[in-house]
Amino acid sequence: MSDDQITQFSQLALAAPLLKVIDEVGYETPSPIQAAAIPPLLEGRDLLGQAQTGTGKTAAFALPLLSRLDLSLLQPQILVLAPTRELAIQVAEAMQTYARHLKGFHVLPVYGGQSMEAQLRPLKRGVHVVVGTPGRIQDHLRRGTLKLDKLAALVLDEADEMLRMGFIDDVEQILEHTPKTKQVALFSATMPAAIQKIAQRFLNNPVEIKIANKTATVPTITQRYWQVTGTHKLDALTRILEAEDFDAMIIFVRTKTATVELSEKLEARGYSCAPMNGDMNQALRERTVDRLKKGSLDIVVATDVAARGLDVERISHVLNYDIPNDTEPYIHRIGRTGRAGRKGTAILFVSPREKRMLRAIEQATRQPIEEMKLPTHEDIADKRIAQFKQTLSKTLESQELGYFSNVLESYQQEHDVAMTDIASALAYLLQKERPLLPAPMPAERPVHESRERSDRGERKERSDRGDRGAPAARRTERAPRSEDSRPPRKLRDTGPGMERYRIEVGREQNIQAKHIVGAIANEAGIDSQHIDNISINDNYSTVDLPEDMPKDVLMHLQKTWVCGQPMRIHRDGEPAPAPAKPRGPRSDKPTTSDRPARAGKLFLGDKPARSGKPNTGDKPLRSGKPAKPAFGKSDKPRTETRTDKSKKPRKP
Numbered sequence: 001m002s003d004d005q006i007t008q009f010s011q012l013a014l015a016a017p018l019l020k021v022i023d024e025v026g027y028e029t030p031s032p033i034q035a036a037a038i039p040p041l042l043e044g045r046d047l048l049g050q051a052q053t054g055t056g057k058t059a060a061f062a063l064p065l066l067s068r069l070d071l072s073l074l075q076p077q078i079l080v081l082a083p084t085r086e087l088a089i090q091v092a093e094a095m096q097t098y099a100r101h102l103k104g105f106h107v108l109p110v111y112g113g114q115s116m117e118a119q120l121r122p123l124k125r126g127v128h129v130v131v132g133t134p135g136r137i138q139d140h141l142r143r144g145t146l147k148l149d150k151l152a153a154l155v156l157d158e159a160d161e162m163l164r165m166g167f168i169d170d171v172e173q174i175l176e177h178t179p180k181t182k183q184v185a186l187f188s189a190t191m192p193a194a195i196q197k198i199a200q201r202f203l204n205n206p207v208e209i210k211i212a213n214k215t216a217t218v219p220t221i222t223q224r225y226w227q228v229t230g231t232h233k234l235d236a237l238t239r240i241l242e243a244e245d246f247d248a249m250i251i252f253v254r255t256k257t258a259t260v261e262l263s264e265k266l267e268a269r270g271y272s273c274a275p276m277n278g279d280m281n282q283a284l285r286e287r288t289v290d291r292l293k294k295g296s297l298d299i300v301v302a303t304d305v306a307a308r309g310l311d312v313e314r315i316s317h318v319l320n321y322d323i324p325n326d327t328e329p330y331i332h333r334i335g336r337t338g339r340a341g342r343k344g345t346a347i348l349f350v351s352p353r354e355k356r357m358l359r360a361i362e363q364a365t366r367q368p369i370e371e372m373k374l375p376t377h378e379d380i381a382d383k384r385i386a387q388f389k390q391t392l393s394k395t396l397e398s399q400e401l402g403y404f405s406n407v408l409e410s411y412q413q414e415h416d417v418a419m420t421d422i423a424s425a426l427a428y429l430l431q432k433e434r435p436l437l438p439a440p441m442p443a444e445r446p447v448h449e450s451r452e453r454s455d456r457g458e459r460k461e462r463s464d465r466g467d468r469g470a471p472a473a474r475r476t477e478r479a480p481r482s483e484d485s486r487p488p489r490k491l492r493d494t495g496p497g498m499e500r501y502r503i504e505v506g507r508e509q510n511i512q513a514k515h516i517v518g519a520i521a522n523e524a525g526i527d528s529q530h531i532d533n534i535s536i537n538d539n540y541s542t543v544d545l546p547e548d549m550p551k552d553v554l555m556h557l558q559k560t561w562v563c564g565q566p567m568r569i570h571r572d573g574e575p576a577p578a579p580a581k582p583r584g585p586r587s588d589k590p591t592t593s594d595r596p597a598r599a600g601k602l603f604l605g606d607k608p609a610r611s612g613k614p615n616t617g618d619k620p621l622r623s624g625k626p627a628k629p630a631f632g633k634s635d636k637p638r639t640e641t642r643t644d645k646s647k648k649p650r651k652p
Contacts, residue, residue, distance in 0.1 A: 007030075022063075041061060046183060047185040068153075071104055071128065078128065091157065107131065123140070151182050154183070160189055237251070263299075277303050328364075330364075499546070509565045530545070532544040
């Protein structure tokens with residue numbers, strides 16, 4: 001019977017207990033890879049299968065191999081090698097599901113990050129199937145705790161991923177320690193030369209199957225992108241979270257450090273969020289996934305490798321906060337949603353210089369990715385008002401409010417106030433922490449970009465003229481100006497969500513706008529685009545910053561020096577703080593504004609590993625603690641760039 005003629009699982013010679021499970025879980029028609037792979041695997045033949053993730057490979061090899069299992073022999077008869085612990089757990093869980101009517105069946109996932117003792121006990125008792133990562137399987141073989149002399153079948157799942165992660169040597173060594181009579185099934189999305197070499201060496205006259213995808217992504221996934229502009233990424237993300245109706249979401253970033261930093265910022269904004277990265281121990285990872293499944297967690301911020309194999313039905317959205325460096329990780333990322341016929345949404349943040357990667361992704365997925373419009377200030381306000389009204393309705397329906405009605409009636413009689421005014425005051429108090437009318441983002445302030453550029457150009461031109469524009473003779477003939485003799489530039493009104501501050505340094509201290517921006521951005525972590533309306537006078541300057549600056553941040557800025565002078569920053573109209581003590585010999589050294597920001601180490605993304613443990617690459621901060629989220633809007637990682645190698649960097 002040809003593959004095209006197989007339209008039902010009942011046409012396949014699977015064991016009756018397995019067919020019963022297939023009927024119970026609701027599988028109807030075998031996928032192309034299942035229809036092609038199950039018959040030869042049932043016959044005991046080797047198999048070389050090329051198919052993308054999400055095509056049903058697990059059932060394609062699990063169902064036929066479990067059908068041929070000898071349950072009376074309590075020793076490892078099937079070994080499945082997977083590149084990551086997430087995939088190993090997923091495959092083991094799938095096998096346990098398929099074999100639930102096989103009496104006495106035992107499967108064991110083994111992977112790095114889990115206690116060795118927790119794996120040794122089941123191995124001593126005896127298992128039929130072992131699913132593991134190459135490194136941990138190697139550990140057990142070296143210890144002699146895993147016996148493969150009775151092995152009947154071996155599966156290499158996602159072989160190209162194991163090659164990419166540097167496990168291919170471990171895989172070859174494991175294959176050399178298995179019986180020559182075993183059956184081998186190798187599955188890979190691509191067939192590079194190294195994978196073909198393994199197939200030629202270890203597979204015996206295999207049946208070759210290649211499943212061509214019409215599209216590389218599931219058609220039930222709606223894909224959109226937002227072009228990163230002057231608007232801040234974190235602000236944009238927050239708007240999308242408010243405007244999108246999502247059940248659960250995975251947000252992908254490039255580094256492990258970014259998972260912690262972004263999840264902390266989202267938690268501070270009221271979202272139920274947690275990181276997922278390679279530095280987490282397995283117990284914490286499993287607890288995070290369990291919370292996501294049960295609904296006590298709504299958002300997971302993850303790296304590519306950490307989310308491999310994650311299959312949670314609630315995940316309705318995938319958001320690529322950082323665009324991946326290749327098309328394949330993008331396909332794996334968005335494959336976390338839209339599974340099993342469900343609808344999903346994928347959103348991608350793209351900067352102008354990343355447009356080429358966007359086009360490459362469209363070619364790889366063979367689907368256009370539509371540009372999305374960021375929800376407007378009014379959209380968010382409407383959404384919050386609708387949620388507010390819904391909360392009121394639920395409260396009126398579900399709570400006994402007689403006592404509170406008496407309190408309000410008493411207040412009304414005592415103060416002769418309309419009940420609508422009382423309700424308005426209560427509504428104001430209720431929404432105070434999360435205003436129904438949110439503050440607009442900087443991009444929405446009524447300031448024309450051309451005017452901002454003109455102001456910056458004016459400042460630059462003025463500072464340039466001070467250096468070289470006027471002849472020296474004319475400069476010396478001028479009488480020295482008295483304090484504040486130069487008229488200040490006419491300032492714009494402070495924009496919504498901004499507050500004016502005064503800095504006790506000015507032209508007499510050779511201050512330029514770039515010095516002020518550099519000092520504040522580095523020390524307070526405020527993104528430069530949120531430092532606005534700078535005016536430099538003879539002996540003081542003013543600047544607009546986001547309102548409600550935390551007290552500790554303001555105190556830190558008050559101790560900051562710029563161009564050899566203390567800033568003594570304070571809110572405009574309030575008294576200036578007392579002058580700081582002179583810094584002595586350090587005062588002539590480059591100040592905060594002259595130096596780039598300090599950081600621990602650069603994070604360059606996931607690196608391949610040759611060890612037993614799947615490696616997610618990026619190194620942790622020196623302190624081992626996540627970076628504290630900075631005040632303001634900045635979410636850019638601060639890195640140190642050194643051009644003068646003759647001087648050692650100052651210790652952070």
